[in-house]
Amino acid sequence: MKIATWNVNSLAVRLPQLLDWLAVHQPDALCLQETKLTDDKFPHAAITAAGYQVQWFGQKTYNGVALISKSVATDVVRNIPGHDDVQARVIAATVEGVRIVGVYVPNGQSVESEKFPYKLAWLTALRNWLETELAAHPQLALLGDYNIAPEDRDVYDPVTWAGQVLCTPEERAHFKGLLALGLHDSFRLFEAAPKHYSWWDYRMLGFPKNKGLRIDHILVSEALKARVTSCVIDRPTRKNDRPSDHAPVIAELS
DNA sequence: ATGTCACCTGGTAGGTGA
Numbered sequence: 705m706k707i708a709t710w711n712v713n714s715l716a717v718r719l720p721q722l723l724d725w726l727a728v729h730q731p732d733a734l735c736l737q738e739t740k741l742t743d744d745k746f747p748h749a750a751i752t753a754a755g756y757q758v759q760w761f762g763q764k765t766y767n768g769v770a771l772i773s774k775s776v777a778t779d780v781v782r783n784i785p786g787h788d789d790v791q792a793r794v795i796a797a798t799v800e801g802v803r804i805v806g807v808y809v810p811n812g813q814s815v816e817s818e819k820f821p822y823k824l825a826w827l828t829a830l831r832n833w834l835e836t837e838l839a840a841h842p843q844l845a846l847l848g849d850y851n852i853a854p855e856d857r858d859v860y861d862p863v864t865w866a867g868q869v870l871c872t873p874e875e876r877a878h879f880k881g882l883l884a885l886g887l888h889d890s891f892r893l894f895e896a897a898p899k900h901y902s903w904w905d906y907r908m909l910g911f912p913k914n915k916g917l918r919i920d921h922i923l924v925s926e927a928l929k930a931r932v933t934s935c936v937i938d939r940p941t942r943k944n945d946r947p948s949d950h951a952p953v954i955a956e957l958s
Numbered sequence: 959a960t961g962t963c964a965c966c967t968g969g970t971a972g973g974t975g976a
Contacts, residue, residue, distance in 0.1 A: 713963075714964055716964090716965095717963090717964070733972085738964095764965090765964090765965050765968090765974095766965080766974095766976095803962080813975075813976080819975095905960085905976090906963055907959095907962050907963090908961060908962090910962090949962085949963080
């Protein structure tokens, strides 16, 4: 089973690339973030024509998530139950017996912004909900754009980024809180080295200079960890014409 | 060295978010 996540930064722009990507990689489940489409405009027909099931949850202009799967997705949940939020950031469902939770964690903008406490409160709500999800679904994967670089080795210039949003101790503590639930960072099961990133700023020649951050993650539960045989960042997709600023992340399960 | 990209509104540019 192959599961993946990709922040497409506008599905209206990236739909042709998505269809190409599905044909090449044939994932069993793919979580999308930043679709930036209201539900009435979601291109479900093109995705089903490609042989996939799809669940979606969007809003105008910003955010928006979707879950694409080869087999039927059941018990679909949109956003965090009990956590009032006008922003569309979560879609979860069960695919082939695995609970797939796709998230677009708030960016936070800057530590001084009012968006930063919103991010931290959102992460607290996510953790609390996941605790019950994990109890109900021992085989669980949490995939998405976390907008958190967990450690300095996930940052091209840790000195410059120290204390800045995506790298603050508070955000990293929230990431560790997710690990404390018994989740494991799939990528780090196989690769300990720095300089592996999933996002590169469009500005300042970020990608050509490999000035990036690893902020897109696939965390897996204890039960699922035993099934993970690989986890890679799909850098070539970041080289597309009109690329998203994020590369997909892919994990293989036995 | 904030150098890009995508969205909106209300334009034929400017503001916002990432």
